[in-house]
Amino acid sequence: MTVPPGRRERKKAATRQKIADAALRLFLERGYDAVGIRDVAAEADVAVTTLFSHFASKEALVFEQDQDFEQRLTQAVTGRAPHEPLLPTLRREIHALVRHCTADGAAPVWHMIDASPALREYEESMRLRHAESLATAIAADPGRSQTTTACRTIARFVIDAYALAREAADPEAAVDEIFRMIEAAWETASPSPLM
Amino acid sequence: MTVPPGRRERKKAATRQKIADAALRLFLERGYDAVGIRDVAAEADVAVTTLFSHFASKEALVFEQDQDFEQRLTQAVTGRAPHEPLLPTLRREIHALVRHCTADGAAPVWHMIDASPALREYEESMRLRHAESLATAIAADPGRSQTTTACRTIARFVIDAYALAREAADPEAAVDEIFRMIEAAWETASPSPLM
DNA sequence: TTTTTAAACCCTAACCGTTAGTGTTACGGT
DNA sequence: ACCGTAACACTAACGGTTAGGGTTTAAAAA
Numbered sequence: 001m002t003v004p005p006g007r008r009e010r011k012k013a014a015t016r017q018k019i020a021d022a023a024l025r026l027f028l029e030r031g032y033d034a035v036g037i038r039d040v041a042a043e044a045d046v047a048v049t050t051l052f053s054h055f056a057s058k059e060a061l062v063f064e065q066d067q068d069f070e071q072r073l074t075q076a077v078t079g080r081a082p083h084e085p086l087l088p089t090l091r092r093e094i095h096a097l098v099r100h101c102t103a104d105g106a107a108p109v110w111h112m113i114d115a116s117p118a119l120r121e122y123e124e125s126m127r128l129r130h131a132e133s134l135a136t137a138i139a140a141d142p143g144r145s146q147t148t149t150a151c152r153t154i155a156r157f158v159i160d161a162y163a164l165a166r167e168a169a170d171p172e173a174a175v176d177e178i179f180r181m182i183e184a185a186w187e188t189a190s191p192s193p194l195m
Numbered sequence: 196m197t198v199p200p201g202r203r204e205r206k207k208a209a210t211r212q213k214i215a216d217a218a219l220r221l222f223l224e225r226g227y228d229a230v231g232i233r234d235v236a237a238e239a240d241v242a243v244t245t246l247f248s249h250f251a252s253k254e255a256l257v258f259e260q261d262q263d264f265e266q267r268l269t270q271a272v273t274g275r276a277p278h279e280p281l282l283p284t285l286r287r288e289i290h291a292l293v294r295h296c297t298a299d300g301a302a303p304v305w306h307m308i309d310a311s312p313a314l315r316e317y318e319e320s321m322r323l324r325h326a327e328s329l330a331t332a333i334a335a336d337p338g339r340s341q342t343t344t345a346c347r348t349i350a351r352f353v354i355d356a357y358a359l360a361r362e363a364a365d366p367e368a369a370v371d372e373i374f375r376m377i378e379a380a381w382e383t384a385s386p387s388p389l390m
Numbered sequence: 391t392t393t394t395t396a397a398a399c400c401c402t403a404a405c406c407g408t409t410a411g412t413g414t415t416a417c418g419g420t
Numbered sequence: 421a422c423c424g425t426a427a428c429a430c431t432a433a434c435g436g437t438t439a440g441g442g443t444t445t446a447a448a449a450a
Contacts, residue, residue: 008417012427037407047429049409058407121320128319149369152359153376160351164344174344177384181348184383185376203446207398232436242400244438253436393450400443407436414429420422 016054019044023061028108032062032116059122062113069097070130073158074137086141087186091179094162098171110166124163131159150189157182211249214239218256223303227257227311254317257308264292265325268353269332281336282381286374289357293366305361319358326354345384352377 005013022044026035037058041048055061076093077086101110113119135155139148146154161178168174200208217239221230232253236243250256271288272281296305308314330350334343341349356373363369 006418008426011417015427036405048407049430050428052408053427121316124323125316125319147372149359149363149372150376153355153373156355156359157352157380160348160355164347164351168344177342177344178348181345181380181383184379185352188376188379189372201446203397206446210398231434243436244401245399247437248398391450393448395446395448397446398444401441403439405436405438407434409432409434411432412430415427417424417426419424 015046019046019051019054020061020064027112032112032119059119062119063126070133073130073134077137077141087183090158095175097162098165098175102171127159127163131155134158145191146189154186157185214241214246214249215256215259222307227307227314254314257314258321265328268325268329272332272336282378285353290370292357293360293370297366322354322358326350329353340386341384349381352380
């Protein structure tokens with residue numbers, strides 16, 4: 001698998017990267033709102049239509065690689081050792097993700113995101129999609145008997161944990177605090193106790 | 196209070212209503228995406244700029260009166276009888292809101308919303324704002340000692356309950372199921388037990 | 391009352407993200 | 421060597437949104 005990619009795919013990847021780099025550079029230099037799509041295309045030396053064949057929207061230029069987010073969460077669920085409990089696994093993963101985006105190098109980018117309502121909104125709707133994927137992964141987990149609603153609820157709560165922790169004064173501690181609440185909610189949704 | 200409003204304010208309110216009515220009529224007739232802002236303005240017989248002085252965006256035309264949502268939730272918290280527990284109050288309110296928007300008359304509008312990604316996204320970002328207001332209201336509740344993070348978390352969970360219940364097969368039952376989970380989370384966040 | 395202020399409204403023209411239509415180039419399979 | 425097609429370019433437009441600048445009229449000040 002992963003045969004040596006041909007010249008074609010390498011060129012395509014290079015173009016995509018060139019666009020993403022140009023976009024990030026301009027956005028950080030002049031501010032997201034002050035940079036137009038036409039500016040980015042010119043800086044990357046591509047046509048506007050080409051830009052949009054690589055990125056679905058202006059906002060997507062900023063969240064270039066955040067399909068990882070979705071995959072990491074669902075894989076944490078589906079790919080964990082058998083009998084390993086669900087929520088500690090998710091907590092560890094959220095910890096890692098929060099740490100990743102509160103790292104020093106990422107600060108300017110997140111500052112830019114927080115400053116733009118359009119970007120905040122986009123990020124939120126991204127997270128909604130992530131929550132749906134996560135809910136599906138949780139519902140498919142073997143040896144589990146919660147309702148569909150409970151699974152979707154927990155998935156939302158986990159995504160909320162990420163969003164809230166990012167904004168908290170002490171993100172790491174916030175993850176733990178919120179996950180204590182989620183654990184309690186999850187146990188309540190279990191069909192066994194007192195039945 | 197509420198002195199007789201002058202002619203000016205009455206005219207303004209009438210214009211706003213005329214725009215909202217025209218918009219809803221056209222949207223339901225032809226579909227949200229097939230109707231342009233210029234169409235709505237023409238139907239309401241106002242200038243496009245006037246339309247935008249009453250509504251911040253095209254999507255806001257659809258969610259015309261949903262500031263109620265925010266106020267109902269925060270007032271349910273701040274205006275409840277002393278010593279009345281928080282979560283049952285919120286559960287009752289969410290029940291009412293879910294019932295309201297799953298009522299028969301509201302079906303066409305919600306069908307339209309579900310059919311448009313732009314509207315779904317807008318609604319979600321609206322709910323984020325609602326969650327923030329609710330979190331503030333909860334945090335300001337007297338005789339309570341949860342952390343800020345816990346309050347924001349619970350507020351999010353409550354808003355999630357609304358969103359998830361709306362989409363569930365049996366919305367009323369879903370509200371109860373999710374609130375059982377939220378209660379457990381809330382108790383875990385209380386600083387008293389086992390200390 | 392008269393005068394003044396400013397809110398509500400109108401119109402035109404544009405800005406900006408995004409897309410359709412239509413070619414052109416050049417890689418990759420045959 | 422040849423053909424199909426993926427990647428890219430160019431132009432022009434569409435649709436939401438805003439800026440600029442003007443007119444009317446309710447309401448507050450004189």
